[in-house]
Amino acid sequence: MSAITNTELLQRRYNVMGKSSPLFYEKPLHLVRGEGVWLYDNDGRKYLDVYNNVPHVGHCNPRVVEALYKQASTLNIHTRYLHDNIVEYIERLTTTFDDGLSMAMLTCTGSEANELALRMARFYTGNQGIIVTDFAYHGNTEAVAELGTGFMPEAKHTKRVKSFSIPDSYRGISGVAESDLADAYAAQVQQAIDEFEAEGINVAGMLVCPDFANEGLLTVPKGFLEKAVAMVRKAGGVMIADEVQAGFGRSGAHFWAHQWYDLTPDIVTMGKPMGNGHPLAGVIARADMIEAFSKEAMYFNTFGGTPVSCAVGMAVLDALQEDRLMENAVSTGAYVTAGLRKLQDKYPLIGDVRDLGMFFGVELVTDRATKVPAIIESRRIINLMRERGVLISTIGVTDSILKLRPPMPFQPEHADLLIATLDDVLEIVSREMAG
C-alpha cells in the first residue's frame, strides 16, 4: 500500500513525466496488485479487468512468473550466442501458422515489430508506399507513426502512406448498397495503389489489423480483405497482418485473427499478449523475405529473443494450451455476447454489438436510425463503470464504441458481473439522456 495520497503521486508524476503522459479515467486509478482477471487499488478495492489484453493468461499468472524467475536466475543474454530457448520457442510459434510463414525475428515491442515489417516489405519490394485504414494506429516510432492516420503528427506529412475508409458494415458508405460494400472499399485500395504509381512511389504493402480493433472491432464486408490483398500483390506489394492486439488465440476458433479470412499474409507482427506483460514481440514472415533482409541489414536486437523472453513466451503458450483458454474464448465469449445482445434489446443507446472470441465492441448511438455517435455517453459510461469496479475503455473514430477485451481466463461469473454492472450504468445514462 502506498503511503502517499493519489493527489501527491499525480503531482510528482506530472513533475517527472509531464502532464500529457496518458492516464485512464477522469479520476486516475492507483493500482498496487493484480491477480487473474482482478486488479486492486491502493485502498484495497478490487476491480474486474475487462480491458487489458496484455496480461493474456491472467495478471501475475504463476506459471509465467515462475518461468521468468527461473530463467532470469540462470541466464539472460542476447542472441549472438546459441541457446535452446529461442530455437524451441520459434519452432513452437511457427506451428501455429500456415505453411510458408516459417521464420521469425524477435523484438521487444509491437512498434519494433511493425518497424521491422515495414523495413522488410520496403527492402523486399523495392517500393515505399504503404496502405492502411484512415483510422489506423500501429505504434510510436517514426515510420510507424506515419501509418497513424488516427492522430499521429507524422501521418499528416508523409507521402509514403495512403489510406482507405474503415471497412465498416454497420455504418457503410452513403449511397452504396450493403452487397456492394466489399467492392466499394476495395476500389479505394485500388485507388491508393494507382495514386502511388502516378506519384512514382509504388506500393510496398498493405498493413492492417485483421480484426480492425482500433477502428472499432469492425464487421468487415465479406470478401473485402481478400480482394484488397490480391490488388496489392498484383501491384507488387505484400500483405502485413498486425496481430499485436488480435493474436494468440484471442479470437477463439483461430490462433491468429487473419485465419478467419481466406488469405495467408506475407508478414505477421505480434506483441502485447505474447509475454503476458514481459516486453516480447516479433515478426513471422516468409523465409525468403527474412533471409534477404537479414543478409543486407544485419538486424540485431539486444533484448529481443533472450532466454528469459523466450522462457516467458513458452509459459504463455503452455498456459493457453493447458488452461484451454481458446476454448474458453469461444464459450465464455459467446456468453458475453449473448448478455450484451440482451442489453441491446433493452437500451436503444446500443446501436451494434460485435465480437471476435474474447473481444467485444459495443457501438453506442444517440439515435439508432441516424447512428449519431454517443460520444459524451460513452465517456460517462466508462467512468461510471470504473466507479462501480469494472474496467473498460472506448475505441473508434469518435471514441463511442465500448472496448471490452479482458484477460483470457475470464469466466461466465465475471461476465455476469460485467453485464449486471453495465445494465445499471446504462440505465443511469439512459435516464440522464431522457431527463
Next chain:
Amino acid sequence: MSAITNTELLQRRYNVMGKSSPLFYEKPLHLVRGEGVWLYDNDGRKYLDVYNNVPHVGHCNPRVVEALYKQASTLNIHTRYLHDNIVEYIERLTTTFDDGLSMAMLTCTGSEANELALRMARFYTGNQGIIVTDFAYHGNTEAVAELGTGFMPEAKHTKRVKSFSIPDSYRGISGVAESDLADAYAAQVQQAIDEFEAEGINVAGMLVCPDFANEGLLTVPKGFLEKAVAMVRKAGGVMIADEVQAGFGRSGAHFWAHQWYDLTPDIVTMGKPMGNGHPLAGVIARADMIEAFSKEAMYFNTFGGTPVSCAVGMAVLDALQEDRLMENAVSTGAYVTAGLRKLQDKYPLIGDVRDLGMFFGVELVTDRATKVPAIIESRRIINLMRERGVLISTIGVTDSILKLRPPMPFQPEHADLLIATLDDVLEIVSREMAG
C-alpha cells in the same frame, strides 16, 4: 545442460531464424548459465565475460532477479494507471543529471529511445537534418537505421543525415597538426550544417555517443565536442547524447559519459545496462521539449515503465551504489589499463590503449609507424581468447580494435586472468606474424 549437439542446434536455428542472424565467434558458444562476471557453456566450461555490458551489475545479480520476481508476482501493468515505481524511479534517475534534464519517457530498447529522441528533436526544432559520425550505429528502426553510417542500408539513401569524420586523436587527419584537430573536425560539422541549409533541410540536431564507442572508444580531440555542439545550437539544432553503451557509471568518475565534457545535452538516451538485461530504456530531456512533444504526439509505450521494469531499474541503481561499482570502475579500470599498457610495451601489435572507466579499446596495427589496421590478427585474437575461456570482441571501422567492456563487478583477479590470457594469445599471434 542441453541434450542436443551444437551442430544440431545451429541447424535448427538456421531453419527458424535464417543464416544471417548474427552469432559471435568462428565456433559459436552455446551458453546455459551466467553468474557475476562468468558465463558457462553446455559442456560445463566457464568463460570470463569481458564483453557484455548489459549484465551491468553482474549476470543474474540476485538483488535484481529478486526485485523482478517480487514485482512480477504482484503487478505488471502499463503506465495509464498511477503507480509509485515509475515516479520514484524517474525521480532517482533525474538526480544523476545536471539541472534542466528533469523529465523522462521510458521505452523498452535503445532503438526506441533514439527514435523518440529524433522525433522529439525534429518536432521541437521544426527541422529534419541530423548530424552523426561517419561510422555510426544507433539502433535498428528505420529512422535510426538512417543514422547507421557504419553499415545500415537506409543510411545510403537518406537526405536527412550528414556525417563528419570520426574524431580520432590516434589517427588524426592527414596534413593537420594535432593541436588543430578539434577545429578541423568541428569544421566538418559546420560544413554539414551549411550543406543542410543549402538543401533547405536545416539541422534538427547532432546525435553522438559521448565516448564514441562503436567508432573505437576514441580519444576525442580536446574541445571538439563543445565547439561542435555550439555550432549545432547556433543553427537551431539540439544536442542528443546516446548513452546507451556509455551510461550508468561505466565511465567511472561520472555517472554519464557526457559529463566528462563541458556541456549539457538537450536530450539523453539510455538503454542496455539500465535493466541488467530486462528490456528497459528511455529518454531524459528538457521538460519543455517533453511537454511540447507529448502534447502533440500522445506518446504511449505499452511495456515502457511498467512497475516491473522500474523495480528492476531501481535494483540496478541500488546495486551500483551499495556495491560501489563506480569506484570499482575507477580503481579496477586503472588496473586493467596498466596491464594493457605493459602488453603494449611488449607487443608492437598494440598501437594504442584507450580507456574510460570500465571500458577499454586496444587498437591493433601491423606497423606502428604506418598504423595499418591488424584486421586478420584482431579476428584471430578474439577467437583464440574464446578458446582459452575469455570473451572479448572487436570494434572500429575495420574491426581491428579489441573491445573490452566487462560487467561492472570485474575485479583485479579477473583483470589478471584477462591480461595473462591476452599475453599468451598476443605471443602466439605475434609469432605467427613473424613466421
